[in-house]
Amino acid sequence: MTTHLNTNWTWRARRLADELEARGDLTDPAWKTAVSAVPRHVLVPEAYQQDSTGTWQQLTTDSDEGLELAYSPTTLVTQLAHRGSHQESTSSSTKPDLIVRMLETLDIHDQHRVLAVGTGTGYTTALLAHRLGDRHVCSIDIDPALVEAARTRLAGLGYYPTLGCRDGRDGLAEHAPYDRIIATCSVPRVPWSWVEQLNPGGAVLVDVKPGTHAGNLALLHRYPDRLEGRFTERWAAFMTMRHHLHSQATPRESTEGAEPRIRTTTTPPSPWWDNRVVWLLAHLHGMPEGVTVGMRLDPHTQKPAAATLTAPDGSTADIGLTASDDGRHELTETGPTPLWDPVEHAHQTWLEHDRPNWPRLGLTVTTHHQRLWIDHPENSREL
Numbered sequence: 001m002t003t004h005l006n007t008n009w010t011w012r013a014r015r016l017a018d019e020l021e022a023r024g025d026l027t028d029p030a031w032k033t034a035v036s037a038v039p040r041h042v043l044v045p046e047a048y049q050q051d052s053t054g055t056w057q058q059l060t061t062d063s064d065e066g067l068e069l070a071y072s073p074t075t076l077v078t079q080l081a082h083r084g085s086h087q088e089s090t091s092s093s094t095k096p097d098l099i100v101r102m103l104e105t106l107d108i109h110d111q112h113r114v115l116a117v118g119t120g121t122g123y124t125t126a127l128l129a130h131r132l133g134d135r136h137v138c139s140i141d142i143d144p145a146l147v148e149a150a151r152t153r154l155a156g157l158g159y160y161p162t163l164g165c166r167d168g169r170d171g172l173a174e175h176a177p178y179d180r181i182i183a184t185c186s187v188p189r190v191p192w193s194w195v196e197q198l199n200p201g202g203a204v205l206v207d208v209k210p211g212t213h214a215g216n217l218a219l220l221h222r223y224p225d226r227l228e229g230r231f232t233e234r235w236a237a238f239m240t241m242r243h244h245l246h247s248q249a250t251p252r253e254s255t256e257g258a259e260p261r262i263r264t265t266t267t268p269p270s271p272w273w274d275n276r277v278v279w280l281l282a283h284l285h286g287m288p289e290g291v292t293v294g295m296r297l298d299p300h301t302q303k304p305a306a307a308t309l310t311a312p313d314g315s316t317a318d319i320g321l322t323a324s325d326d327g328r329h330e331l332t333e334t335g336p337t338p339l340w341d342p343v344e345h346a347h348q349t350w351l352e353h354d355r356p357n358w359p360r361l362g363l364t365v366t367t368h369h370q371r372l373w374i375d376h377p378e379n380s381r382e383l
Contacts, residue, residue: 009039012071016096020073025097028104034130035096041070043121043153044093048077073097078121079146093121094184098236103127105219105232106180106205112136113177115197117168117206118184118241122150129159137161138175140168142242168241171197178202185241189383190220190227190365198222203229207238208363210383212293213272214280218363227365228377231358235276258335264328265340267347269319270295270307277356281346284372284381288312288337309339 017035020026026035041061047069048056056077061070069076076093103124108114112132116125119141128137139161141147147165154161164172168183169191176197186207194204202222208231209215217236220229271279272293290312298305309317315335323329331340350356353374364371364380373380 009041009067009071010036012067013037013039016071016073020097020100023073023097025073026100026104030131031100031103031127034127035100037130038123038126039157040093040096040123041067042157043123043126043150044070044076044078045153046078047093076121079143092239093123094238096123099124099127099184101234102182102184102205102217105217106182106203108132108180112179113175114138114180114182115140115172115175115178115194116182116184117171117194118238119147119150119163120184121146122154124182124184125150125161125163126154126157126159129154129161134160134162138164138172138178140164140166140172142167167243169193169243173197181205183207183241184238186215186238187241189370190218190363192365192367195222195227195365198227200224207236209237209240210283211279211287211289211291213237213276214283214287216276216280216358220363220365225366228362230360230362233357233359235358261333261338263331264324265319265331265344266327266329267340267344269321269329271343271347275347275350277358277361278343278346278350280361280372281349282342284383285342285345285349287339287342288315291339311335311337311339313337315339 014036017032021032026032044061046058046060048058051057060066073095075095078092113136114128116139119125119139125139144165147163151163162175171193177199178197179199179202181194181204183206186209188210200222204220208218217232218229220227268274288311292310294308295304296306296308304321306321307319313336315337317339318332320330356374360375362373364377370383371380372383
């Protein structure tokens with residue numbers, strides 16, 4: 001730990017705070033002081049980056065190159081897991097510009113008690129502890145190795161918040177109530193346990209995504225019988241919350257030999273990248289759970305030729321990226337589920353409501369229901 005602290009990091013941390021302020025991500029002097037004071041490289045001593053071949057390479061953050069990376073607005077991948085023939089990230093240190101925007105969006109004040117769901121490296125927890133003091137900060141993560149590593153590194157920096165190892169959806173009831181809950185992971189549904197652990201008038205900021213890329217950060221306030229609020233203007237994404245029990249993946253059915261259904265569509269082909277509001281609305285119009293998205297490459301040019309959808313039941317949709325002169329895209333579907341219908345209905349809903357952006361969309365969470373709305377809660381629909 002001493003070796004890390006002896007490296008030349010302090011001016012880089014101040015530079016990062018100045019950069020975030022100049023970009024408009026940081027406006028509160030208290031959070032600027034925290035960013036300047038917390039040595040991120042100590043909490044993230046190692047990280048992984050992909051090289052030009054897609055192979056993950058490990059680096060340490062106490063080198064000059066590592067320090068530059070640690071004190072930049074960059075997400076640092078900190079944990080990998082094998083998934084068949086490849087590795088994928090399972091934990092990361094969220095980019096500081098996003099974290100400070102979230103902290104400011106939550107409107108945290110001195111004496112507030114805060115629960116951070118997703119301890120990870122402990123960087124967000126350290127910023128909170130620096131601002132609020134140890135006794136006002138609790139943080140949980142499902143991974144015992146991450147929690148213990150964060151505990152050790154935080155203690156080495158003089159921070160002693162309450163840390164717990166448990167499923168994030170359970171919250172940390174024994175230390176409730178909280179004034180604010182911040183989650184650095186995405187959830188398909190907001191856990192009701194969080195609502196029960198909030199003080200009246202408290203707030204939750206969480207990435208709500210019922211499907212891949214389908215959602216955004218939502219700032220939700222506690223009322224006597226519900227959470228309610230709107231999505232934030234700038235889109236953000238987090239890794240999905242992990243749980244103790246993982247259901248077996250549904251075997252993908254074969255559609256080999258099935259007759260393809262070919263038609264055209266005027267709906268733009270890749271809303272999960274180009275119009276994420278439409279993509280979220282598609283999940284209100286019957287998009288199945290577990291759909292994955294991708295691209296089909298032209299075999300001759302190796303450039304993207306079509307957007308693709310694939311469902312767990314084996315259904316697929318292939319939407320050509322190039323439109324004809326009259327604005328139509330070729331659509332080919334296979335399998336029992338017509339995957340493009342929900343997207344077309346969602347796009348029509350978006351047009352009928354005068355092309356709403358994120359702040360016009362809101363969410364109401366009750367004990368048994370989670371409802372999405374445009375402009376007013378009265379215009380809601382089960383999510």
